[in-house]
Amino acid sequence: DPKVTLTLIEKIVKREGIGRLLAEGVKRASEKLGRGSEEFACHVKGLEIPAHDARGTSKSLAIQYAVGNPRGACHIEPVWAPMWDFLKVDMGLRRYGLPWPPPSRFEETGIRRGEAYRLLILFGELAGILGICRFPLQAAEEENLNLDRLSRLMTTLTGLDLKPQDLLKVSERVYNLKRCFNVREGVDRSSDRLPRRVMEPIASGPTKGVRVENLDGMLDEFYEAMGWDRETGIPSREKLKKLGLGDVAEEVWRSRQSKQEE
DSSP: OOHHHHHHHHHHHOTTHHHHHHTTTTHHHHHOTOOOOOOOEETTTEEESSSSSSTOOOOHHHHHHHHHHTSOOOSSSOOOOOHHHOOOTTTTOGGGGSSSOOOOOOOOOOOOHHHHHHHHHHHHHHHHHHTSSSSTTSSTTTTTTOOOHHHHHHHHSSSSSHHHHHHHHHHHHHHHHHHHHHHHHHHHHGOOOOOHHHHOOOOSSTTOOOOOOOOOHHHHHHHHHTBOTTTTTTTTTHHHHHOOOHHHHHHHHHHHHHHHHH
C-alpha cells in the first residue's frame, strides 16, 4: 500500500509512534520486539538485506552478503558479484585468473566460486580506493575501466609505474585490513551467516524452490582463496605478514586470544 508506506516513512523520519522503533533498524527493532521476531529479521551484522535475492540471483551474492565486509549485507560493496555468473561479464578479469566460462549461478561448491569472488572483490575494491564510481568498472571489457586502463590512469596521475598486479595487491591489503577491523570488533566465521528467511527455498516465481544449501562449503572455499583461517574466518598471520601487515596480524590474533580467555 503506497499510502501506508509513505506514512510509515514519515513516522520513521520523525520517530513518531512505531516509527521510533523501526528507525532503529531491523536488528534492534526485532531485538526489542522479541517473541521470535528475530527469526524474520533479514539483516547481516545489522545491515538490512537489499532487494537482490542471494538465492535466485547468484550464489556469489550469498557469499557477499554473509561475509559483508565490512558493513554487512550489501549488494554493491565492493562489487556486484553476479556480474560474473549471472550476467556473464568478465570485466577484463579473465586474463588475471577469473574462472571462465562461469558456472551456473545456482551451483555452490567445487566450481572455483571462492577464487572468482576473491578476484571480483579485489577489482571492485579499487573503486573505493581510487575514489571513483563503481559502475564504470562493472561493464564489458571493451567499455569499462578495466585493470589495464586503471593501471595506465594511475601511472599517469602519480608518475609511479603501477602495474595491474600492483593495484590488486593494494586492494588485497585494504580488504584484509577491513576484515581485521571487524575481527577486532568481535566478528569471525560465526558472524558470516545469512538470516533464516534467506536460507529458505524461494516460495514462487521462476526460481521457485531454489535455496542456499551449502553456505559453509562456499565460505570454506572463499576463506582458502583469501588465505584466511577456515575455522575462524580470520586472515592468517602468514597472509597478513605477506601483505606487509605484520603489526596488524599480531594485534588481531592477540585480541582473539584475549577474548577466548575471558
